[in-house]
Amino acid sequence: MFDIGFSELMVIAVVALIVIGPERLPKVARTFGHLFGRMQRYVSDVKADISREMEIDELRKLQSSMQDAARSIEQSVSREVSATETELQKLADVSTPDADASAVGTAGPSPPSSIEAPPSPDDKPQLELGLDSAPQPPSQKQA
Secondary structure, eight states: OOOOOHHHHHHHHHHHHHHHOTTTHHHHHHHHHHHHHHHHHHHHHHHHHHHHHHHHHHHHHHHHHHHHHHHHHHHHHHHHHHHHHHHHHHHHHHHHHHHHHHHHHHSSOOOOSSOOOOOOTTHHHHHHHTSSOOOOOTTTOOO
16 A cells, blocks of 8 residues: 555654654554554445445346346237237138138028928817827837
């Protein structure tokens, strides 16, 4: 930090010994050591804060780039989904009229080709006698 060699430190110590005196020199040296330690801790805390802020800034940039990438992927996926939905809708529209046209011919019951008239009162006695009736299967016989 400071370019001070051993010989320069010795000169400073001798001057301090002469100026401060031998009785107060240990107390002043101890106080100077505490202040120097506090200064070093303060400098290291400032360095740590600066590096932390730089990391936070880098993380924010990374977060921003990830959000941009996620948005672009989301937009491309939604475009592809809408394009696919449009194509499927077109296919459904094209196939629906053909299905409707073929379904119209077979949708309802076909009309009977010949309409049978209700039995006349003259036929009633014949039905009671069983002359015109065919034998009924066992599941439809009345008890």
